[in-house]
Amino acid sequence: MHRKAIEKKQDVVMEKPFKMEQLLQFIEKVIFKEVKYGNACRRMSKTNFRQIFFYEFKLGRCAAETALNVNQIWGVGESTVRAWLQKFRSGDFDLEVKEGHGRPNELDNDELKALVEANTRRSVRELAEWLGLSTERIPIHLNRIGKTKELGKWCRTN
Known part of the structure; x- marks a missing residue:
């Protein structure tokens, strides 16, 4: 053409x-x-x-x-x-994106939310130890549940 x-x-x-x-x-x-x-x-x-x-x-x-x-x-x-x-x-002609790629989510955000709401002054290190995760992963999940640290307390993100 x-x-x-x-x-x-x-x-x-x-x-x-x-x-x-x-x-x-x-x-x-x-x-x-x-x-x-x-x-x-x-x-x-x-x-x-x-x-x-x-x-x-x-x-x-x-x-x-x-x-x-x-x-x-x-x-x-x-x-x-x-x-x-x-x-x-190999004969696989499927062009669609398949679900399940990437690292599985090892943390239940509801569990994290309950911990934070029970004690809003817990540090990232304490939360990481409690949940068995690295200190790098905790802020990512806190952000997902809408929490930020202000004046030493976990608060809702606006």
């Missing part, structure tokens, strides 16, 4: 399951239209990148080639591309 033809087209919405023609239209739209206006990175989701990786995989390109093509516009690293191409080679 030519650039003018692509600019005249309506926004292409990726549907599930997608066809290769839809994927090609999506990629052309992003590369030729949105990059021109400098907002492609803000609009690209992880799933969009995975669709591009899948497209490159279907073309038979290696990780280095794919990374080079994608890096020219978005700066995605070769290790990311390599991991996704390996996933596609």
Whole structure:
């Protein structure tokens, strides 16, 4: 397709399951239209990148080639591309974000809230020892439950 033809087209919405023609239209739209206006990175989701990786995989390109093509516009690293191409080679073509990635939450915020409300003058060190966590993790969880320390007391965040 030519650039003018692509600019005249309506926004292409990726549907599930997608066809290769839809994927090609999506990629052309992003590369030729949105990059021109400098907002492609803000609009690209992880799933969009995975669709591009899948497209490159279907073309038979290696990780280095794919990374080079994608890096020219978005700066995605070769290790990311390599991991996704390996996933596609193994037969897993799921492009959606899976829940459960990352470190599990080892603290029940309700337990922390109860401790703080029972004694508002407890230090981070005391809370960490009581809950068996590091002193670095406690302020993060205190922030999540809306508590800040003011004048030696844990108070509600406004």
